[in-house]
Amino acid sequence: xxxxxxxIFPDMFSGVTGNSIIKKAIENEHVAVEVTDFREYAxxxxxxxxxxxxxxxxxxxxxAQPIFDAVAAVKExxxxxxxxxxxxxxxxxxxxxxxxxxFAEEEHLVFICGHYExxxxxxxxxxxxxxxxxxxxxxxxxxxxxxxxxxxxxxxxPGVLGNKDSAVTDSFSxxxxxxxxxxxxxDFRGMKVPDILLSGNHAWIEEWxxxxxxxxxxxxxxxxxxxxxxxxxxxxxxxxWSKSK
Numbered sequence: 001x002x003x004x005x006x007x008i009f010p011d012m013f014s015g016v017t018g019n020s021i022i023k024k025a026i027e028n029e030h031v032a033v034e035v036t037d038f039r040e041y042a043x044x045x046x047x048x049x050x051x052x053x054x055x056x057x058x059x060x061x062x063x064a065q066p067i068f069d070a071v072a073a074v075k076e077x078x079x080x081x082x083x084x085x086x087x088x089x090x091x092x093x094x095x096x097x098x099x100x101x102x103f104a105e106e107e108h109l110v111f112i113c114g115h116y117e118x119x120x121x122x123x124x125x126x127x128x129x130x131x132x133x134x135x136x137x138x139x140x141x142x143x144x145x146x147x148x149x150x151x152x153x154x155x156x157x158p159g160v161l162g163n164k165d166s167a168v169t170d171s172f173s174x175x176x177x178x179x180x181x182x183x184x185x186x187d188f189r190g191m192k193v194p195d196i197l198l199s200g201n202h203a204w205i206e207e208w209x210x211x212x213x214x215x216x217x218x219x220x221x222x223x224x225x226x227x228x229x230x231x232x233x234x235x236x237x238x239x240x241w242s243k244s245k
Contacts, residue, residue, distance in 0.1 A: 059117025088142030
């Protein structure tokens with residue numbers, strides 16, 4: 001996968017691309033990440049990327065020209081692909097695991113990170129393929145949002161995580177929150193690991209994990225169960241918990 005990021009603050013991404021799993025993914029050539037300062041594509045001596053909105057109003061808007069030209073430039077470097085051009089914007093579709101999995105199937109992603117009051121609407125109408133929001137709140141720019149989406153996508157690429165089952169069993173990937181996890185020691189200051197996990201009976205352990213995953217989802221995120229295809233056994237568990245409330 002190739003990921004291009006357009007930002008007027010490219011140094012913000014050095015911490016993400018230079019550490020942990022993303023760094024290893026880049027080193028192992030599972031993904032190539034390039035950050036472009038789209039100010040370099042702004043016309044004029046002073047490379048101005050923003051201007052006042054027509055009709056008045058507070059704040060400044062990012063101009064269309066620098067972003068259009070920057071996107072054209074990154075596309076020219078990879079002409080054999082048709083990239084998804086992702087606009088990080090609070091008015092976009094809420095990002096979730098399903099969207100991450102969809103993006104992970106692409107060859108080329110281009111992220112546009114905004115600042116100031118917003119974008120010239122022609123960027124949204126004629127340039128981007130996806131508008132993405134990470135939540136119902138406002139940040140100073142799109143960089144942090146792009147980092148979140150990028151991290152979520154890269155970890156899904158084949159070979160990036162050490163265990164191929166890790167991403168498959170994540171919360172939200174299965175439709176439920178993950179079950180509790182424990183590691184050594186089995187008894188930590190009187191707090192003990194559930195006996196069933198020490199039993200060696202894999203069928204019992206899988207059923208326990210399934211039940212605990214459903215219970216955690218029921219207690220913390222019941223909205224996730226609205227369209228979840230419950231088994232008969234899971235329906236029975238839910239009835240038991242609802243009666244005990």
